[in-house]
Amino acid sequence: MADDLQHDLLIVGGGGAGLRAVIAAADAYPDLAVAMLSKGYPIRSHTLSAEGGPAAVIKENDSLEDHIHDTISGADWLADQDAVEAFVREAPGEMVQLEHWGCPWSREEDGSVAVRPFGGMRIRRTWYAADKTGFHMLHALFQTSLKHTQVTRYDEWFATRLLVEDGRCQGVAAVELRTGVMRVVRAKAVILCTGGGGRVFPFTTNAAIKTGDGMAMAYRAGVALKDMEFVQYHPTGLPGTGILITEAARGEGGILVNTEGRRYLQDYNLGEPLDVSDPSHPQLRTMELGPRDKLSQAFMKEQEAGRVFEGEYGTYTHLDVRHLGERLINERIPFVRELAKDYAGIDPVHAPIPVRPVVHYMMGGIDTDMEGATSLPGLYAAGECACVSINGANRLGSNSLTELLVFGRRAGHAAAVWAQEHPEFDQASLRAQGADEQERIASSYLRPREGGERIAAIRRELNEAMEDGAGVYRDGARLQAATETIAELRGRASHLALDDHSHSFNTELTAALELESLLDVGEAVAHSALARTESRGSHQRTDHPERDDENFLRHSLAYRADGAPRIEYSDVTITSWPPAERTYGS
């Protein structure tokens, strides 16, 4: 093993949350030795692909109260209300800060910041930079991080294990992908900002690197994964690739139609067709701008009724934006046009876009408090890999880019303070753990093995088990079957045979390490979903169709164990918004 590396604070993940945490820590403590480690180059993180934008109150017809209420009711009351309040209050300041760092927010004619409507938000409050918002946000953050010269970057390093000693997280073991060498990176505090794990499902908008590695590392270190049963399907992905057609397409006035040419959402108690050009329209959150879980469920009902199209890549309905006209499409949603042309072979100016629900986002994640702290001292988490929780049972679109900023900053601060207060390391033990990890990976994957299982086969079977058992609609029997399949796949995955035993950029090794993460994440999702015998937000059980506040107005906490995980529960924080019925569009 090469020499160890040592820093005060290590941030794992170079997406929006990781970069915001880096800047917060470096700004507040210029003498702090900060490092950022990322398995991909930071500006290739998934944050880049966000199109729609982040939500924050800015207009006079809006209020913090309204944003808080929309978020809590959208979450089907499973969000912690103190966290939501802090989030909504701090959001506008973060947006202005990002502009000062160079993010080119789109403007209204009068020069004020433009906002667009988004699903489940009663008032327009989603800031945007055309439909390349994530690209601009990530670049503004990245270039700002460069001015902090005390930040060391480890790009294309794959973290595989948290190093824990004296009950404290003190760094990570990571493979330097260019050389294949296992390195120990010691740090007084670690923040996981490793993003989501949508790749556990077959149809997803998530980039190939979103395999839940950080969630899995925390889970293996004994930290709970919270509310993992809540998986968001986005109603409009392209069949085949899963590529996202942003909600902005509906925000700008796109409509969903079935094989009969009917705007079918009107059959699901969704109110009248609306005029979205009127921001005060009381039904702005209904129909196509309803929350994502409801729209995805409506698609499944249409499918059952046989009113969906059949194509080469499965079933779909139509998203029609033709009535918006070429000028508006080019101005507001140019990327939608580009994607539809390149990946569906149609020009949305002249033809409707084929779409289907695809897995988009994980509401659950590493259990943290409002400062990003986990139950493991010295370990923090922020961004999509964390569960604070503000998203509860269903995230409202455009809240998560904001979440990266607000909670990335909070975690960066808190972890920096912790690092300063806890200076000591146990170097020998951390080194030994790194050597163990090196041997585990070498013996599992890098030495020739006769026979053995194939990575792709196990990944495909895992994907199918997740879609069959833990898809848009679930029931006990199918979830039980999914948990059994995952247990069997776990056993088989311990006998993988790799063809590539080389060291430099061994992508087969990376895929094997990612499969370990996918199995951990899949296990936590399926078991948490099986244990929650109610329907709430994105978790719809056909055998338990009602919401059950008496037993389940609680967060689930999945702890890794030998065999099935242990599922415990914790209370939801309610401040001023008592649970109420979630009507469509709320």
Ligand SMILES: Cc1cc2nc3c(=O)[nH]c(=O)nc-3n(C[C@H](O)[C@H](O)[C@H](O)COP(=O)(O)OP(=O)(O)OC[C@H]3O[C@@H](n4cnc5c(N)ncnc54)[C@H](O)[C@@H]3O)c2cc1C
């Ligand atoms: C297509 C798409 C569009 C979206 N649009 C919107 C939108 O309009 N509005 C909105 O609010 N939200 C949107 N979202 C959601 C939002 O973009 C994501 O939740 C958010 O960007 C996640 O940011 P993050 O910083 O947590 O993680 P990411 O941006 O995914 O970054 C994760 C980082 O962790 C690193 N990493 C992961 N594993 C390891 C490992 N083992 N070792 C080292 N490094 C590791 C990666 O290299 C990467 O740098 C969208 C999501 C998708 C997929």
